[in-house]
Amino acid sequence: MTMRSFGLIRQCCNALVRVPLAREKSPVSLPISHLSRSLTTAAEALKITYDEKSEVATMHLCRKPVNGLSLEFITQISIALEKLENERSCRGVIISSGCDNVFCAGLDINEMLRPTPERLEIFWKTLQDMWLQLFTTRLMTVAAITGHCIAGGCLISSACDHRVMAPNFKIGLNEVKLGIVAPFWLVDSVKNLIGYRQTEWSLMKGHLFSSEDALRLGLVDKVVPQDQVVLQAEADMAEWLQVPDSARHLSKTLMRRDTVVRFRSGREADLKTFVNYIPKESIQKTLHSYVESLKSKK
Numbered sequence: 001m002t003m004r005s006f007g008l009i010r011q012c013c014n015a016l017v018r019v020p021l022a023r024e025k026s027p028v029s030l031p032i033s034h035l036s037r038s039l040t041t042a043a044e045a046l047k048i049t050y051d052e053k054s055e056v057a058t059m060h061l062c063r064k065p066v067n068g069l070s071l072e073f074i075t076q077i078s079i080a081l082e083k084l085e086n087e088r089s090c091r092g093v094i095i096s097s098g099c100d101n102v103f104c105a106g107l108d109i110n111e112m113l114r115p116t117p118e119r120l121e122i123f124w125k126t127l128q129d130m131w132l133q134l135f136t137t138r139l140m141t142v143a144a145i146t147g148h149c150i151a152g153g154c155l156i157s158s159a160c161d162h163r164v165m166a167p168n169f170k171i172g173l174n175e176v177k178l179g180i181v182a183p184f185w186l187v188d189s190v191k192n193l194i195g196y197r198q199t200e201w202s203l204m205k206g207h208l209f210s211s212e213d214a215l216r217l218g219l220v221d222k223v224v225p226q227d228q229v230v231l232q233a234e235a236d237m238a239e240w241l242q243v244p245d246s247a248r249h250l251s252k253t254l255m256r257r258d259t260v261v262r263f264r265s266g267r268e269a270d271l272k273t274f275v276n277y278i279p280k281e282s283i284q285k286t287l288h289s290y291v292e293s294l295k296s297k298k
């Protein structure tokens, strides 16, 4: 297999972090004191390899311990996606995880604890942009879900075109358990997969589906043993790439158009809701208790 690494990640090593507000807008700089905590350095958090023979890249999420989606990490993912989109030979991307038993535990909750208004706004805009990029990319996208896939993790997996999951893990939208509500565009992308009623009740309860239930409902497409997830994702990708790229992408665009139109017209209001809601004292208390409960379960 011919592998090539992309030299993508430089941003977070500098004293100032260049954070794009949106793909088409100029970046803004944040003071380093605003960086969130991480147990892996930015350079280690995202690894991209490219297999020239299959024309498929692998985006390996390695922000330990649980691939919490911090602003810097989301920015890295977004930059990587853009680079891959622009790499003409690249036809597909597999998103996998380097964290034991966790694909992605969702947003890094620290981003929402006592945030500055500036950072909170940039965080949400960057997340919106990253989701839109993934949801609409010309690349064929496959999520290799080797562990739990929760809330923001499900945002990544449900934006992909195909999902392979390991057994005995949890996947879904549990935001209500943190006293918050998933944004409409994330809800829509899950609803597109499992339908209205299953989305409604699971959203209201914060229910996480087992891998097996997720397969039955269509939230994932295959369940295979954990050590075969990536291999299966590669095999499925090869099968998908037998479909001509432009016809596949146009079909995806057609099917996802309503969700994208709704997103574009509602994204400003969604941003306002997020930045006004998160700093509320009652929400801060609930988020704080949730983080404490995660720590105390040990």
Ligand SMILES: CCCCCCC/C=C/C(=O)SCCNC(=O)CCNC(=O)[C@H](O)C(C)(C)COP(=O)(O)OP(=O)(O)OC[C@H]1O[C@@H](n2cnc3c(N)ncnc32)[C@H](O)[C@@H]1OP(=O)(O)O
Binding pocket: 065, 066, 068, 101, 102, 104, 105, 106, 107, 108, 109, 110, 148, 150, 151, 152, 153, 174, 175, 178, 180, 181, 182, 183, 273, 274, 277, 278, 291, 294, 295
């Ligand atoms: C209008 C408002 C709109 C808001 C919309 C927001 C939309 C999206 C929201 C989200 O994504 S919120 C995040 C939701 N995620 C979760 O609830 C997952 C929480 N984590 C877990 O359930 C477990 O950690 C796990 C993923 C099942 C893994 O369990 P495991 O036993 O393997 O590890 P832990 O010991 O629990 O965790 C290790 C370490 O990591 C910390 N941590 C876990 N998840 C997060 C997280 N999402 N953000 C930040 N930190 C996280 C956990 O506290 C442990 O820390 P230490 O104790 O080691 O310091």
